[in-house]
Amino acid sequence: MSAVATANAKTLPLTGEGVEEARVVPAVAGWRPASAALRAAVPVLALEDISVSFGGVVALRDVDLRVAEGEIRAVIGPNGAGKSSLLNVVSGLYRPDRGRVQLGDRHFSHVPTSRLAGFGVARTFQNLALFKGLSVLDNVMMGLVHRRRAGFLQQIAGTPWARREEAANRAAAEEIVGFLHLTEASERIAGTLPYGLQKRVELARALVARPKLLLLDEPLAGMTLTEKQELSRHIRNARDSYGTTIVLIEHDIGVVMDLSDSITVLDHGCKIADGTPDQVRANQAVIDAYLGVAHGDETELAS
Amino acid sequence: MPAPSIRASRLTSNHIGIALLLGVAYGIVPFTGSEYLLDAILTPFLALALAAVGLNVLTGYAGQVSLGSAAFLAVGAYAAYNFNLRIPELPFLVSLLLAGLVAALVGLVFGLPSLRLRGFYLAVSTLAAQFFVQWALTKFGWFSNDNPSGVIDAPTLNIAGIPVSGAERRYVFSLTIVLIATFLTVRLLASQSGRNFIAVRDHEIAAKVIGVPLLRTKLLAFGISSFLIGIAGVLWAFAYLRTVEPAGFNLDRSFQILFIIIIGGLASIRGSFLGAAFIVVFPLLLSRVGAALLGNVFDSGVLEMSQRIVIGGLIIGLLIAEPRGLIALLDRFSIRVFRKPRHANQQPN
Amino acid sequence: MFDYQFFIEVLVGGLLSGVMYSLVAIGFVLIYKTSGVLNFAQGAMILFAALTFVSLLERGVPFPLALLATLAVMVVLGIAVERFVLRPLVNQPPITLFMATLGLSYVIEGAAQLLWGAQVHGLDLGISDTPFDVAGVLISQFDLFAAAVAGALVALFALFFRYTRTGLAFRAVADDQFAALAVGLRLPRVWAAVWTAAGIVAVVAGLLWGARLGVQFSLSLIVLKALPVLVLGGFDSIAGAIVGGLLIGAIEKLAEVYVGPFFGGGIEAWAAYVVALGFLLVRPSGLFGQKLVERV
Numbered sequence: 001m002s003a004v005a006t007a008n009a010k011t012l013p014l015t016g017e018g019v020e021e022a023r024v025v026p027a028v029a030g031w032r033p034a035s036a037a038l039r040a041a042v043p044v045l046a047l048e049d050i051s052v053s054f055g056g057v058v059a060l061r062d063v064d065l066r067v068a069e070g071e072i073r074a075v076i077g078p079n080g081a082g083k084s085s086l087l088n089v090v091s092g093l094y095r096p097d098r099g100r101v102q103l104g105d106r107h108f109s110h111v112p113t114s115r116l117a118g119f120g121v122a123r124t125f126q127n128l129a130l131f132k133g134l135s136v137l138d139n140v141m142m143g144l145v146h147r148r149r150a151g152f153l154q155q156i157a158g159t160p161w162a163r164r165e166e167a168a169n170r171a172a173a174e175e176i177v178g179f180l181h182l183t184e185a186s187e188r189i190a191g192t193l194p195y196g197l198q199k200r201v202e203l204a205r206a207l208v209a210r211p212k213l214l215l216l217d218e219p220l221a222g223m224t225l226t227e228k229q230e231l232s233r234h235i236r237n238a239r240d241s242y243g244t245t246i247v248l249i250e251h252d253i254g255v256v257m258d259l260s261d262s263i264t265v266l267d268h269g270c271k272i273a274d275g276t277p278d279q280v281r282a283n284q285a286v287i288d289a290y291l292g293v294a295h296g297d298e299t300e301l302a303s
Numbered sequence: 304m305p306a307p308s309i310r311a312s313r314l315t316s317n318h319i320g321i322a323l324l325l326g327v328a329y330g331i332v333p334f335t336g337s338e339y340l341l342d343a344i345l346t347p348f349l350a351l352a353l354a355a356v357g358l359n360v361l362t363g364y365a366g367q368v369s370l371g372s373a374a375f376l377a378v379g380a381y382a383a384y385n386f387n388l389r390i391p392e393l394p395f396l397v398s399l400l401l402a403g404l405v406a407a408l409v410g411l412v413f414g415l416p417s418l419r420l421r422g423f424y425l426a427v428s429t430l431a432a433q434f435f436v437q438w439a440l441t442k443f444g445w446f447s448n449d450n451p452s453g454v455i456d457a458p459t460l461n462i463a464g465i466p467v468s469g470a471e472r473r474y475v476f477s478l479t480i481v482l483i484a485t486f487l488t489v490r491l492l493a494s495q496s497g498r499n500f501i502a503v504r505d506h507e508i509a510a511k512v513i514g515v516p517l518l519r520t521k522l523l524a525f526g527i528s529s530f531l532i533g534i535a536g537v538l539w540a541f542a543y544l545r546t547v548e549p550a551g552f553n554l555d556r557s558f559q560i561l562f563i564i565i566i567g568g569l570a571s572i573r574g575s576f577l578g579a580a581f582i583v584v585f586p587l588l589l590s591r592v593g594a595a596l597l598g599n600v601f602d603s604g605v606l607e608m609s610q611r612i613v614i615g616g617l618i619i620g621l622l623i624a625e626p627r628g629l630i631a632l633l634d635r636f637s638i639r640v641f642r643k644p645r646h647a648n649q650q651p652n
Numbered sequence: 653m654f655d656y657q658f659f660i661e662v663l664v665g666g667l668l669s670g671v672m673y674s675l676v677a678i679g680f681v682l683i684y685k686t687s688g689v690l691n692f693a694q695g696a697m698i699l700f701a702a703l704t705f706v707s708l709l710e711r712g713v714p715f716p717l718a719l720l721a722t723l724a725v726m727v728v729l730g731i732a733v734e735r736f737v738l739r740p741l742v743n744q745p746p747i748t749l750f751m752a753t754l755g756l757s758y759v760i761e762g763a764a765q766l767l768w769g770a771q772v773h774g775l776d777l778g779i780s781d782t783p784f785d786v787a788g789v790l791i792s793q794f795d796l797f798a799a800a801v802a803g804a805l806v807a808l809f810a811l812f813f814r815y816t817r818t819g820l821a822f823r824a825v826a827d828d829q830f831a832a833l834a835v836g837l838r839l840p841r842v843w844a845a846v847w848t849a850a851g852i853v854a855v856v857a858g859l860l861w862g863a864r865l866g867v868q869f870s871l872s873l874i875v876l877k878a879l880p881v882l883v884l885g886g887f888d889s890i891a892g893a894i895v896g897g898l899l900i901g902a903i904e905k906l907a908e909v910y911v912g913p914f915f916g917g918g919i920e921a922w923a924a925y926v927v928a929l930g931f932l933l934v935r936p937s938g939l940f941g942q943k944l945v946e947r948v
Contacts, residue, residue: 093512113512113514117514122513125509130509131506132505134498134571142498142515148495155490175644205513247362419933420932423887424887426690426747427879438921438922442918443916558754561751611758611761612762613756614755614758615754617758620750620751623752624738626744627879
């Protein structure tokens with residue numbers, strides 16, 4: 001199946017590599033959570049006994065995690081709890097000392113970063129990671145780069161295939177830009193936009209390929225309350241419209257409780273709780289961990 | 304160094320400007336320009352501008368700093384010389400193309416370290432290309448047909464039976480080659496490959512996560528860049544100087560090309576041309592002004608030194624005041640003069 | 653038959669000139685560690701120092717006075733560079749800073765020769781260059797002297813950065829610029845100190861290299877000898893600069909003598925680069941450089 005034909009469709013195969021990967025995410029407007037039995041069958045993401053350390057400092061210790069399809073999972077914890085390390089392990093930027101990462105039905109001891117997009121995984125970064133010199137639309141089009149097949153000579157010559165590919169990607173990017181209400185800014189250079197908009201562009205870039213799994217590293221950090229509410233709505237919309245499974249790190253507990261289906265709590269590299277927002281809210285270990293740091297870092301519990 | 308992205312074929316007023324420039328370049332300059340203007344100013348300007356476009360692809364767009372551009376000029380010049388000498392049946396345009404490809408190949412070899420090295424380490428590694436190529440061309444007589452000091456004399460060119468002799472023809476030939484090469488480069492930069500370059504420059508990790516093939520993208524940048532610089536080297540040797548030696552492609556030449564893109568504007572094709580024009584015209588202006596003000600004291604030694612000081616000072620000043628180079632100053636100026644509100648949000652390339 | 657005596661002679665000669673590479677490299681490392689700038693103008697500063705000193709001597713200024721004056725000029729130059737070139741560029745990407753020092757090297761080179769003229773000057777430090785014999789191995793007296801001076805200067809810097817307040821601040825800044833800023837260290841003062849040190853290094857290196865090669869424009873190209881040393885040792889490691897300098901010095905001479913003939917000689921210009929790069933491809937963080945974990 002050609003990338004061109006699929007770029008406009010609502011549903012996408014995750015890579016063009018082979019039959020095995022040609023499963024189609026049941027992503028249509030009006031998405032509803034699959035039945036519990038089906039969810040338990042193949043998690044979109046699973047970590048088994050993941051441990052990471054840097055020069056003797058432990059960042060993650062024996063962490064297990066299962067994220068089911070269509071779920072919005074928040075990962076919370078005090079500063080230095082290992083939240084970002086967890087996303088970096090999933091995206092292959094860190095190599096775990098022990099343990100395995102499962103993405104769909106693939107298992108890895110070290111996720112190959114360069115193939116991540118092909119597996120249907122996209123992410124954003126804690127500190128903005130936009131391509132500052134590109135326009136908003138071009139940034140978003142970059143999110144489809146892993147599907148590009150036309151070589152540079154074809155691109156220079158403008159062969160029909162290269163042009164179709166370009167047009168299809170542009171259309172897909174324009175659609176997601178519209179979806180996130182960025183159309184007005186789409187021709188502007190990303191580096192010149194205000195912070196909140198840049199965050200949204202990064203979300204658009206991650207969403208444009210309709211990933212199966214979306215990792216968001218503090219997507220709401222540094223935003224005003226209104227901006228936070230707006231972006232939360234966009235995140236939930238993305239799940240509802242595209243069926244994307246979302247794992248996000250967030251500091252603002254209030255937003256997290258509203259936004260996520262389930263929450264994982266990390267402290268000092270260990271998982272101390274896992275469950276629905278209500279279960280986590282009532283969990284004694286979580287309360288202890290947060291009270292322990294609350295004196296030094298009031299923002300953690302402020303909501 | 305945030306730089307504008309490319310939107311080819313949109314601004315119609317730009318198209319009119321380009322058409323006017325082309326009309327002057329082809330229709331008026333060859334017939335009215337003095338031999339001095341054509342031979343000593345415009346032809347070297349064109350060759351340097353193309354070299355700068357090449358370096359800009361690598362450094363301005365893909366963010367990989369190279370201090371070895373002169374090596375690729377030399378590779379292009381000597382490769383074309385040898386194709387022309389050893390396979391005389393080859394039409395010169397084919398030799399030209401092959402010379403570019405040889406330069407691209409050498410560029411790929413010296414670009415390989417970019418996969419593991421970044422920033423300064425990579426910049427230093429490109430110096431290896433600079434020294435190695437210069438050494439090899441001097442050391443091995445084969446490259447220069449056994450000239451003891453590696454000097455090559457370019458023969459008169461023949462394009463489709465028409466000899467490219469005389470200042471006008473050499474100028475028109477250079478102009479045509481440079482325009483075609485630049486046009487193709489602009490198309491490349493406006494395509495997905497061009498976006499990939501900028502992505503790797505602006506955030507390499509994000510580019511990798513998103514699925515930009517880092518290896519292919521960096522090598523493509525090195526290859527295209529050295530190809531263009533190699534072609535520029537052929538023009539430099541065959542259309543401009545017509546007698547070149549390896550020492551003419553020294554580190555100072557590499558710096559000169561780097562300075563062109565810093566002064567003109569990183570990641571700007573128009574900036575490459577503006578910077579090249581500046582580098583060619585500025586010494587002439589300086590010597591006139593210096594001679595007028597200081598008389599005989601202003602000899603060639605003083606000229607060279609004051610040139611170094613002013614160029615160095617200009618680089619520092621531009622980096623502090625306007626890192627996007629003279630082209631950004633020019634654009635700002637033209638916006639003020641012509642009041643084009645369209646430019647407010649969009650930085651033209 | 654392999655001539656061991658000759659081999660050792662070449663090796664010792666290489667190591668001794670290596671000490672002088674280390675000296676130049678340390679000038680780079682000091683600045684790189686504190687401000688992340690690869691100061692390409694270091695070579696131009698060496699040229700400027702040597703030219704100033706020689707020109708003062710030739711105008712009849714006594715040796716110690718000329719030395720003091722040169723030191724003063726270089727310190728002023730260093731501080732001026734920090735104040736007027738690098739401070740306005742703070743927070744720019746490292747590559748921009750590097751390009752600025754490239755421009756700076758042009759300015760300094762031009763100024764040095766405009767001020768003092770472009771002719772070649774001889775410089776005699778009063779050290780005879782007659783080789784002396786250690787167990788049958790001939791060693792240049794001048795090389796030994798130069799190595800001793802360079803070694804002494806390195807030791808002095810080590811003491812300074814170990815035991816003074818400014819030295820402590822230097823190490824804090826080198827460790828973590830933001831943390832140092834947070835606890836109230838004044839960065840400009842540390843930078844000024846570092847540029848002063850770089851100026852002093854330039855004077856010593858300028859005199860030693862100038863005495864060996866003659867004081868002329870090519871002196872500023874010493875920077876090209878120091879770059880492979882830095883690549884090998886890591887831009888941020890003083891120990892790396894020392895060991896790297898010795899290694900490059902030895903490798904360069906040995907390669908020229910034993911490998912050079914196969915290529916028709918003259919491989920000095922690039923042999924060091926190839927060695928340094930080959931090493932880097934195997935070990936990207938250099939001899940002593942730290943492997944950084946990138947935070948994203």
